[in-house]
Amino acid sequence: MQGNHKRGRCRGRKVALAAAVVMGGSMVLAGCVSVNAPDKPIVIELNINIKQEVIYRLAQDAGNTIDKNPEIF
């Protein structure tokens, strides 16, 4: 009997824990939804994040790529 009681309590805790996880998860989800708001300037921001040093590093290879693919450039 006592053993059963203990198990029952334990199960109760597990359920409470699971509920907490689910609630926490839904709170995180709710946070994500509100973060998703920004819309159109995303592409421009990506371009701004491209650094000049990276462009200079890639320039020669990109030039060769254009030369090698004249039918699409």
Next chain:
Amino acid sequence: MSIDRFFGHLALRRTAAAFALTAAVVGGVAAAQQRDPAYASARASGQIGEKMDGYLGFVGSPSAAVKAMVDDLNIKRKAVYAQQAQAQHATVEEYAFTSGCLAIARTVPGEKYQAPDGSWATRTSAPPQRDARCP
């Protein structure tokens, strides 16, 4: 490493080398080809232009044929950008943007290109207006 595995690796390397050779030959053949006449005329007439992001764009509203052609070219460009970006440890956007800088620099007078403010500009004999980061 077992002997079988060792030879397996050798075979893999040989296959890779064969692929590289094939790619080089295909690349050489591609270099011999020029722009498709429809593409060349759409560029020359200013219906399409070079965008800053490394892809082609429409200056006005395109016909179905021009749109299909540009979509196809842009997909092919993206495939090339992705492959090269991986080899250069860069992002596809970085590689595409760099190529855009160069493609705009290589436009000829009369062709359209996207100026840094996003508007379409017509190339003259003067250097094109480009992003400050362009080489």
